[in-house]
Amino acid sequence: MTVPTTRRLARGLDGLPAASAPVRIVHLGVGNFHRAHQAWYTHHAPDAGQWGIAAFTGRRPDQAEALAPQDGLYTLITKGPDGDEVEVISSIVAVHPATDHEAYLGYLRDPAVAIVTLTVTEHGYRRDAVGNLDLAAEDVAADVAALREDLKAPVTSAPMRLVAGLQARRAAGAEAITILPCDNLPDNGDVARTLVIDGAAAIDESLVPWIEQHVDFATSMVDRITPATTDDDRDLAGDRLGYTDASPVPTEPFSEWVISGTFVAGRPRWEDAGAQIVDDVAPHERRKLWLLNGSHSQLAYVGSARGHETIDAAIADQQCRAWVEQYWDEAERNLGLPGEEVQAYRDALIARYENPRVRHLTAQIAHDGSQKLPVRTLPTLNAERAAGRVPVGCATTLAGWVLHLRGIGAPVHDPGAGPAQEAASAGPVGEVVPAVLETLQPGLGQDAELVSAVVEQAEAITA
Template sequence: MTQRLARGLDGLPAGSAPVRIVHLGVGNFHRAHQAWYTHQAPDAEEWGIAAFTGRRPDQADALGPQDGLYTLITKSAAGDELEVISSIVAVHPATDHEAYLTYLEDPALAVVTLTVTEHGYRRDAVGNLDLTADDVAADVTALRADPRAVVTSAPMKLVAGLLARRAAGATAITILPCDNLPDNGDVARALVLGGAAAVDESLVPWIEQHVDFATSMVDRITPATTDDDRALVEQRLGYADASPVPTEPFSEWVISGTFPNGRPRWEDAGAQIVDDVAPHERRKLWLLNGSHSQLAYVGSARGHETIDAAIADPQCRAWVEQYWDEAERNLGLPGEEVQAYRAALIARYENPRVRHLTAQIAYDGSQKLPVRTLPTLNADRAAGRLPTGCATTLAGWILHLRGIGAPVQDAGAGPAQEAANAGDAADVAGAVLETLQPGLGEDTELVAAVVAQAGAITT
């Protein structure tokens, strides 16, 4: 009978590092990225991660019986490399709020990391905490009545943890967002301070004194797990792993922060510790994430289920290159550096062994496009240029909202989806763009380009 992956079996790590990191939003990306870097760090035995799921408890159900262990499958043209990752030492469902508060009360806890997606930050139209959102409003009310009340939104979960930490007399800690948001450390600071002010004004100066909000840029293509991945692990290692993680060989992590209570030696595992993440962040968000979104909508509208299939479509590739030309001229980075990065992206996209689903990347477009596509679009329009590559992405998104290509999985897309289905595609484009950014739908030249590209995609 095949044994299930667990600590202490045939040389697998039997011990557990002490919990000094809490992670919110455990999923495949975190396990291929931050948990992998922590596992690779030379001081990993000092830095255990307690991970909490999002709203669904699936990962806790899968990883709990495995003591947090899982197999990372790195897929390259040369074959598969399998490695058991041991840095996650406890996995909890999001509902285990008391366990979360207990970790935050520990003075030894040094870092809280997050991968909760762009939507999870619960920002309003101007970037502040959306205190009118149902979950945020309910959390504020609950914490005013009881600082240990269960909360569900990510910003207020951070506030709840800091309330508990202050009450326990613990101090220095770093909050390190790992989502694809520009200046994500500053975003987290603004949201947490906004939530703290809404609950208890006295918490604000305490946070300003004791909490470091670090910023990071993250990059590693990580598809969803398949039954074939599970079968591969059992065949090669002899263990049944309920939740292995497939990923690509490439990985990048750029971090800026003071980490007053310490951190793992991530730089010895390949991370870059820098003073300013912004140039790396823009390069990745605009080139990789921006083209990923384009391929998700345009590629799926043209019948492609995966990124490697989409980039093999000559028309999709031409549109990606066109979009990259637009992004490059606004990045302000050396041309040879950008060209090398573009060439590396093509090689990564063409890897047929990393089946990155266009439908997976298409999630939450209403939150992703403003940070992935609109910076390039706005810069070009300000310079008097018409960015057809950006218009292609927006056209693909409108088709997506109209039911063409990948299914819509986007909690914030209600107004856009309603506008997209209020008439013919040519008639609704302006109204849809207006939901993405006020004034965008009044740009008649841009709207005409989006309509033309929608026709080109489906021709």
């Protein structure tokens, strides 16, 4: 059955507000994860009627094209081991392609807008080797040049979109606002602050003190497995709710959001929807990045190299599971958290990975390894090497990544992997590993014991 899905028609559905909420949050990078996570928490906040989200796509306009005719409404499908639950999420009240720059500037000029959130992936932050804004990157350099000529000029990189929005806000006389990154980066609020200050200084030094006075950079840790949407998901939404949803979102029952920030212009009551508001995100962040994201990357590369398309299939491979447990042992030694807490988290991860109804594709997780591995795998690797140990679990992840770069397993979708991919294809595995590791972290390829372990694991993966 095909029924037009509009906010007006959908108001008769249980749980939807009587009218659209006013826009008070702007989101950059709308995709499945944002819609299963931050938008879901906002929808379930008791004051959701005051906190509408205006969402902008990344480089591709697909989500805007799918969601705009639906007035931002979509179906969330929670795939539990025993069945599916569906609900219509109404917190996104406007959806725009990234190219609608004037609409974006218009929102940032509005004093009522209190928060900008981001899910642009690790690569989208455009950091250089030391963590500053990569002003030499082609898109960043083009954005800086454009804004120097015209402060209203369209820009494409996430840091410079933030800078352009803040400049427009200052010019309009609007003030307090919070920037809240929701990507898997340690201290992501501090990362965003550094990049925005660098970008502001590159176009107008006078913008820097205004940002320092009026902009709060909050930090968050996010967690919810959200696979890509399939035709089966679209069919399910239609069968259950009686209309065609062009872009439903499948997700798992588990969700976690830990947030630290002052929120100078206010925020939804996310804590009443299950989020944790804390003084220090770091312990939660390390646990999630090292255990969940670190093992996800390992399963993406190693699992796909062994022929597994999904996480549940990969974790059912007893060799893959043993390598994950080995990696977790290494990470746990360096987390500094109680053993009981870590074991409970590990057990919960296994249960989440084994859920056959959440088809999380290894190829999807494998994207952007050059940006992900430094924050997911290298902290444990460096800590283990500093203690004099050879971390075979970490070496297994790196071995899987080398194979991935050589065309084995999931295809490479990683704009930052050019040098690593070139190095990986320059000869036999045993010869290329040092050069590949060197692209990930200077000096890593000179560690003979680590290189040997990576080569051995690459052979074990493909045996």
